[in-house]
Amino acid sequence: MAKWGMVIDLEKCTGCQACTIACGMENNRLPGEHWQDVIFFTEGKYPNTQIKWFPRPCMHCENPSCVAVCPTRATYKTEEGFVLVDWNRCIGCKYCMIACPYGVRFYTEEKAAYGGPNVKDVFPAEDKHSWNPPWKMPDSQEDWKHGVGVQPHDVVSKCTFCHHRVSKAPKGTADLDPSDPKLREYTPACVVTCAPGARFFGDLDNPESEVNRLIANKNGARLLDHLGNKPQVYYLTGEGGAVPSGRALKKS
C-alpha cells in the first residue's frame, strides 16, 4: 500500500500561484477558499526587508490533530495516507479547523471572501450542493464520502491530495510524474500545473521513489514539525528557500 506524500522545492517555486488556480479549477473552489494556497509574508524591518512566499497544501499529516479531535470520525486518515472529510458525517462543529496548525480547512457557510460578490449567490444550487459552479468536475467524480466535489451546506472541506485522481493510479507506482503521459491523469492538479517543476508526488514508503531520494539528499524539512503532526509534505530549502519556523505572521 502506497503512502502518498509531496515534496516542494522552495528553490524552484516562483510564487506564481498557478497551483492555487489549478486546484480551484480542479476542485471547484470559491474565490478565497484556497485548499492550496501560496502564503506571502515579510521578514525584517525597513530598509532590510524581504518578501517571501510559501506554498501550502494540506499536509496530510501522519499524526493528524484534525482527525483526533473530530467527534464523529467525519475526518479520517486512509491507509494510503490521505486525510479526508466524509461530508455525510460532518456536523460542522469546526473543531478540526481549530485543531489544524496549518489553517488548511474551510467551512462552507461564510461571507464571501474579499468582500464579494458572493459567487454562491450568483450561481445558486437547486439541489443539496452549496452552489452550482459554472465549471465543475464531472458528476461521476463527485464523492462526498471522500470530500471530493462541490460540497453540501454546513460542512468543512479541505485539500484531498486530489483523491479522485491519485486513488486510481496503478498499484505499485513509486512516483506520479506529470511528465509521464501515462501517469499525468493520476497526478494531483497542483503538481501537474507547476511550471517550474517545483512539486513532486510519490510513495513515501517506497525506498526507490524520487520523493524519498529528494527528501534524503536535500534535507527535506517539515512545516512546524515541533507540533508533532508529522506532515507528509516535505520542503526542500537548499540555498534559496526557507521554511517559516513560526506562523508566518505579518508583524504589526
Added chain:
Amino acid sequence: MTTRYLEPKNFAEVFTHLGKLYRDHGPLGFLKIAWNLGHEPTPAGAMWKFGLILLTLTFGFSFIMLATVGHASFNTSSDGVNWGMPIATYAFFALMSSGLTMIAALPMVFGFKQFYPIAKRAIWLSIVTLIAGFAVLAMELGHPFRMLWTIPTGLQVMSPMFWMGVFYTIDLILLFIKFYLLWKDDWDSGVSHLVGALGFGAVILASGMLGLVFGSMVMRPMWYGSFTSIFFMLTAALTGAAAIVLAVYMSFGFKREAMPEPLKSMAEGDELPKVFATLIGITLVMVLTRMWTGLWSNLDGLEGFKALFQSPLFHFQVWICFALPFYLMLNRETNRGVMWQVISSVLVLLGMAINRYEFIVGGQLVPMFKGNWVNSLNAYTPSITEWALTLMGWGLAFALYALGERLFKLHAVPGEPRVIR
C-alpha cells in the same frame, strides 16, 4: 388575598393536569393560560413574561436568519475566528450549570447542611442552564441532528469534544434523577446520596473535558495546558455561586423578608459571602496569572495576550467585575447587604460572560498560517444573529427558571410540607 399553591406530587399529576387544561381549552386556550402565568403579580410571573418574550424574539430572529442566510449570518470565518460568540455563550452556560451542581453538592455531598435551602434551586437552575447552553450550541452547529447518530457510531474516543458530550449527557441525566428525588422529598436515602456523589463526579469531568477541548490544542498556545481544565472547573464554581445568589433574590423580589425561614437565615448569615468571596479571589488570581504568563512569554502565537491586555473589556472585567465584588464580599460592612450581594452577583456573571468570550475568541486572535492574506491579529465582532443566539440562551434560562419557580417548591429543605407559598 394570598393563594396557596401545592407542589405537584409526581409527573403523573403534572401531565394529567396539563392534559386536562389542553383538552378543556384547546391549543390556543392552553397557550393563553401559559402566557397568563406572566400576569401573576409575582417575581416568577415577571421572569416568565420577560423570558418568554426574549426567547420568542431571539429564537424567531435567529431561526429566520439561519433558514434564509444560513450560518453565513455569523461573523466567523475560516481565515479568522472559527468559534465565535455562540460557542462562548455555550461554554458560559454549560460551566454555570456545572458550578450550580458543585454548589448543590456542598450540602448534599460534602455535608455543609447550612446550604440545604439553596440545593434544590441550584439543581433546577443547573438543569435549566445546561439546556440553555445546549440550545445555543445546537443553533451554532452546522448539522445538529446528524450529531445524534454520527457521534455514537463514530465513537472517536480521542476527541475531547466526544468526552465533553458524554459527561455532559451523563450530568444532565443525573441532574434529572436528583431533582426528581428531591421533588419526592428524598434527601437522605442511599440512592439520593449516590446520585449526588455521581453527579458531582460527572460535572467535575464534564467541565474538565470542556477545558480539555481548548487545553489540548498545542497549536493554539493561548489555550494550551493543564491549567485550562482547572481554570474551567474553578470558574464554573464561581459562575454557579453568582447565579444562585442572584436567582434566590430574584425569586423573592430582592426582599430578604419575603423569604421563608431557613432560606432567610442562610441569606442573612456570613457563610454565603465567604464562599462567594473565596471563589472570586481564586478566579481573580487565575485570570491575572494567565495574563502575566502570556504577556511575558515569547512563544509564537501568544501575541494575542498583548491585544487582550490593551482591551478595555479586560480591565472592566478584572477591576469592576471581579476586584470590586471581591472587596464587597470581604468587607463586613457590605457583605451581608442585599443590594451589595445582588450587585456583586450581577457583576461577577457579567465578568464571567466577558471572560468566556475573551478566552474563546481571544485564543483565536493569532492567525494559524495565513501570512499577509490576513491581518496580524484577526478581527471579530459578533453579528446580530450571534447576539440573538446569546440572548436566546438567557431567554430560555429565565423562562425555564420561572416555570420551575412556579411549579416546584425550590426552597424546600428536608422534611417540610409541599406548600409553595
